Amino acid sequence: MNTQKKVRQTAGTVDENPLRLETEKAEQIIDALNADLADAYVLYHQLHKHHWNVEGAEFLDIHVFLQEVYEDVEDAADELAERLQALGGVPHASMATLASEASVEPEDEDVYDIRTSLANDLEMMGDIIESYRQHIELAAGLGDHATAEMLREQLETIEEHAHHVHHYLENDTLVLESATN
Template sequence: MSHQRQVLQQAGTVEENAVRFDTEKAEQVVQALNLDLAASVVASHQLRKHRWSVAGPHSRDLGRFFREAAAEADRHADALARRIREIGGVPLSSPATFERHSPVPFEGEDVYDARTSLANDRDAYGDSIERVSSHIELAESLGDHATGHLLRGHLADLERRASAIDGLLAGDSLTDR
């Protein structure tokens, strides 16, 4: 059985779009959103890893926190990918591409104690907060207020999670695992 493939749009390109956002401006926004998309996917995987490996007396609460944070990162990734398509771009989609483009590095496959895992997540959230803030400014300076609105919602979620992690790290009760 022969399968004929038809490429509808090549990766890395931006085409005319239904929302009539200028393609030259859209290229800049798509590039920024793809960085945020990659960071969200990498963060989601790291948060899942932390959920799978957390142990100790607080493992249930921390596991729930990591599960909810990973689900939130997945929702962000989906919303970013949809917006990229709406303005005529192609969202990143392969694991290698996510890792290569993510401004937030994955901490690796080793298992760390809860405090170290949370500190790594706090650093990742801090980097994402700075980047998303600059992407809001970029999008709105180019006249893409819908993307600015989307990113403002993401920014509020990122700040809330970073604050929650700070609260968890402030406690003395986290065990070595």
């Protein structure tokens, strides 16, 4: 690691922004976006874990679906970080900070059956959905309509994924249980 350091902006500070949003308003939105960023990375890692560990008759469909979802979450995280940087903030970037600042609680390291894993994903998605709704209102109320719109688009995507996870958890299936009579 390079020992020569020149800090351009200290984490947790807010600089003036070219978007002409008052610093006090930008600070509130940056805090919300950093919380969303932390939550996104916790969800990303949990989805990735389930993508790696899924087994069973529906393996391929769920494996592919989870990859699509975690890639969407990663894209959303990138968009969140770039937006809060444009607002004059510093995106959370270290794993320790992301983990400590997340409002969602990840699964432990154990591997669970896919039904349990998907139920845990759905629970986390629901918490994130509720947070996004609050942050959309915050951004709109502070006059940052572009951030509110970005969050609305991300909300729509995560709601769609949550809806699909809910369908995976339904009892209807083409897989027959073995008869043990």
